[in-house]
Amino acid sequence: MTTLTKKRPWDRGARERLLTGASRLFARKGYAAATVREIVQEAGVSKPVLYYYFKNKEGLYLDLMREALARFDALLEESRQHQGSVRERLILLAERVFGLFMEQIEVARLAYSIYFGPSQGAPFFDFDALHLKFRQVLMTLVEEGIGNQEIKKKNVLDITIALLGVINVAMELRLGHPELHLGKKELRRVLHLLFEGLAREKETIRGKKG
Amino acid sequence: MTTLTKKRPWDRGARERLLTGASRLFARKGYAAATVREIVQEAGVSKPVLYYYFKNKEGLYLDLMREALARFDALLEESRQHQGSVRERLILLAERVFGLFMEQIEVARLAYSIYFGPSQGAPFFDFDALHLKFRQVLMTLVEEGIGNQEIKKKNVLDITIALLGVINVAMELRLGHPELHLGKKELRRVLHLLFEGLAREKETIRGKKG
DSSP: OHHHHHTOOSOTHHHHHHHHHHHHHHHHHOTTTOOHHHHHHHHTOOHHHHHHHHSSHHHHHHHHHHHHHHHHHHHHHHHTTOOSOHHHHHHHHHHHHHHHHHHTHHHHHHHHHHHHSOOTTOOOOOHHHHHHHHHHHHHHHHHHHHHTTSBOSSOHHHHHHHHHHHHHHHHHHHHHOGGGOOOHHHHHHHHHHHHHOSBSSOOSSTTTOO | OHHHHHTOOSOTHHHHHHHHHHHHHHHHHOTTTOOHHHHHHHHTOOHHHHHHHHSSHHHHHHHHHHHHHHHHHHHHHHHTTOOSOHHHHHHHHHHHHHHHHHHTHHHHHHHHHHHHSOOTTOOOOOHHHHHHHHHHHHHHHHHHHHHTTSBOSSOHHHHHHHHHHHHHHHHHHHHHOGGGOOOHHHHHHHHHHHHHOSBSSOOSSTTTOO
16 A cells, blocks of 8 residues: 555556456456456456556546547647648548558457446547538538548538448448458548549539539 | 236237337437336337237347347348449449448437447347348359449458448447438448549559459
8 A cells, every 4th residue: 555655656667557458358248247356356456556557447538539539639630740742641641541440450449338328437538529520620621622622522421421431331341341451551541532432434424513 | 907808919010119219219228228107108018018019128128139130131022123233233332231220220329329339138139141141142243243343342341440440430420420421322422432442643553464
């Protein structure tokens, strides 16, 4: 207990191991079923270490989500510096988001289960803010693309939904169907397909708007 | 108990009310947290009625999923009879799937939470079979479209993933962002967008394959 009151970290890797161990356990058993005892066992530390860094399981969960969100935010912020055509920047952003998702696939699995499922007693975390921020960045890029005539003059939200759909399905297929080995390369291919269109003949609504 | 041993249904709506009530409760509280007592209360019947029709909560859950799956199967089967271009048939199928999803949005929410989350003690249900069947029907249509030169000669799985992405995101935005009021009309528009392509100028990889 003296170490606790001094607030001295036991070793620098302990906090990281707790986050990783917890995300693994949460993804496997669900948030509610994973106990503090199991989390500290998985991380190879004692309970006071968890209490020191996170106060409790709720605190650990929130830090897990906040850190993933912070990395996502940084990635969105970075994307403003990207050079190239709007298409290139959209595809690069999608690849980066997919890459972050892959690095944090356990956290992503947990986020999906809490977002779509019952909260399992997990404290509130604003997943929608994350979605809205991403959507906004995509919409801004789409508007820029329409402005510089790279993208057709169609409903901005429709275009954004199509982009979100492709990025999203790549992530969900990764969660549910790893046998497809869907990676960045495939995601990029499908996004190019979306830009080029599936239709072989451009027989329809050609002159209407585009 | 005499009614039980005679296996006489109390009233014809009771089974339906139990299914509806349970799906509502499962969607709200999660599968694990919803008790038999709450389900029968929600349905306005007594416990023996639930036991008679479903044996237990697991049985009710499985019937709920099996009936949704049967309706989905029927819809896929029906789609073989559709007339028109491949594009029209793909869009019609997507609209029907979205329509079924909307009719059963509580069941869909439950399915999402179990699929992505911990099972919450729910008995195994093969959601992947459903996904694979849908994917197969889409792929067959895409192949037909490539064969009759409606669709570009690209990777069939890539095209199918793009279609799945658009259908999927429409459903998920419906679950998470009802404020967008995404409906069949919007879904159809976004699918047409996918066929036409986002790019205004067809400057890239034009002659390569398509």
